[in-house]
Amino acid sequence: MPKASLADKLVVAISSRALFDLSESHRIYTEDGVDAYHRYQVLHEDEILAPGPAFGLARKLLRLNGVERQYVEVILLSRNSADTGLRVFNSIKHYGLDITRAAFTKGEATSRYVPAFGAHLFLSADTGDVRRALADGYAAATIVASDVERDESEGLRIAFDGDAVIFSDEAERIYQEQGLAAFARSEVVAALEPLSGGPFKEFLAALHRIQAAFPDDQSPIRTALVTARSAPAHERVIRTLRAWNIRIDEAFFLGGLDKGDVLRAFGADIFFDDQRTHIESARRHGAAGHVPHGVTNE
DSSP states (O other): OOOOOOTTSEEEEEEHHHHBOOHHHHHHHHHHOHHHHHHHHHHTTTSOOOBOTTHHHHHHHHHTOOSSOOOEEEEEEESSOTTTTHHHHHHHHHHTOOOOOEEEOTTSOSGGGTTTTTOSEEEESOHHHHHHHHHTTOOEEEEEOOSSOOOOSSOEEEEEOTBTTTBOSHHHHHHHHHOHHHHHHHHHHTTTSOOOBOTTHHHHHHHHHHHTTSOGGGOSEEEEEEESOOTTTHHHHHHHHHHHTOOOSEEEEOTTOOSHHHHHHHTOSEEEESOHHHHHHHTTTSEEEEOOOSGGGO
16 A cells, blocks of 8 residues: 655634534533533534534645645544543535544643644644644744634635744734834835745645646635735735745735724635734634734733
8 A cells, every 4th residue: 555645735723613513512621621511522423513613624635635636634633531532523425525644642631633634723722732843943823713604615715914924923022112104114125125934824724735736817825925914014914925925815914904804705615814903804704813922012
């Protein structure tokens, strides 16, 4: 049998609480302990779980796979044991999700297995796990459910904040510590100097590789940069992406305006940002991922 490999795929690791609605199970675990949780899950293992906040994204990612080429691998990372995790796999089968690989850690942190699977992105409901994955250099976000149900008939649309997400927080630090005027001056001076990569650079690059397999007007993925930056701080961002040879389909330099309306117009399936205020605005229109990284989260 040939050795299996995920090297040529976009690998997304999703926790069971991100993929399915396990709120009642988690309440029992929190209030009554492990034994009560175990009994509850085994008793209800034939009851199908409702979709969770990352379910729609997972389904759209898996739809990118065709007969001739598999672009995406979605891996389940769960703090369940294999025994209590049977209900999760029954639900995966019920919804027809092509998820075959999983790690069940029986209460241990799942983030340690993000590098083991070579995941480009880790989505979880546990902020502690997310922070650990980010500290190890992997794109990770605490998934936040949307207030609305999105139409799944269209292609996959993913939006990103810039500083502390796609890019490092080096410019954001100047803004936070010295103010807007100092930030603007610094960005003009450094306009020709590419920004360092942030935690989501490699995930964006992996999306770009899938996009490159299709003609521009036929790509099933569309990406957007939605940033609070405005002119003249836009130039460094554009030149950085050019230097990286990474494609962004749409870019919005909002100068501090609310991001929610733009995300609604773009039709984002998920938006990643390091600031909670933007996440709360985004979730009114689609799923959102809080990235607890950089100076604003210290």
